[in-house]
Amino acid sequence: MSFTLAIVGRPNVGKSTLFNRLVGKRLALVDDQPGVTRDLREGDAKLMDMRFTVIDTAGLEEVTDDSLQGRMRRLTERAVDMADICLFLVDGRVGITPSDETFADILRKKNARVILGVNKAEGKAGEAEALEAWSLGLGEPLRLSAEHGEGMDDLYYMLRPLA
Ligand code: GDP
Ligand code: MG
Numbered sequence: 001m002s003f004t005l006a007i008v009g010r011p012n013v014g015k016s017t018l019f020n021r022l023v024g025k026r027l028a029l030v031d032d033q034p035g036v037t038r039d040l041r042e043g044d045a046k047l048m049d050m051r052f053t054v055i056d057t058a059g060l061e062e063v064t065d066d067s068l069q070g071r072m073r074r075l076t077e078r079a080v081d082m083a084d085i086c087l088f089l090v091d092g093r094v095g096i097t098p099s100d101e102t103f104a105d106i107l108r109k110k111n112a113r114v115i116l117g118v119n120k121a122e123g124k125a126g127e128a129e130a131l132e133a134w135s136l137g138l139g140e141p142l143r144l145s146a147e148h149g150e151g152m153d154d155l156y157y158m159l160r161p162l163a
């Protein structure tokens with residue numbers, strides 16, 4: 001038995017950086033399908049002794065503000081439906097934005113099982129932002145650094161019960 005983790009959140013929070021860290025070179029497939037599926041990347045993830053499927057929600061980076069809301073909502077909902085658990089990333093250098101709150105609402109309405117990750121929190125960065133992230137009402141914020149590999153042990157223990 002394994003599980004599927006969807007990495008969600010607004011553009012530029014570090015979703016793809018974490019995806020790449022978890023997948024390494026084991027990119028399973030990139031669906032060549034129309035619509036939102038095209039913007040979901042799936043890979044075989046490895047975290048210490050644990051293996052699982054990870055989904056990256058991409059393709060939001062180029063959209064205009066007008067289309068962002070609807071498109072990111074559909075894409076995120078699709079990823080949530082495919083996943084057993086979501087890692088919702090916010091930017092530990094920026095703090096909580098209105099866009100983050102929109103994502104939090106989507107996840108709440110979908111009743112998704114969520115781990116809240118405060119990324120770019122290498123060293124002591126992101127400590128205040130992690131406190132601020134409690135306001136999203138999604139439980140304890142997990143400080144991590146996708147780029148530097150910090151917080152991966154905590155992520156491991158959060159995911160372990162699903163493996
Ligand atoms: P995405 O749009 O959510 O997929 O974000 P990306 O993975 O493309 O990352 C956006 C930017 O944030 C890039 O410039 C990354 O190098 C940077 N970034 C990602 N993770 C970290 C991190 O843990 N720490 C820092 N300082 N920068 C990061
Ligand atoms: Mg990306």
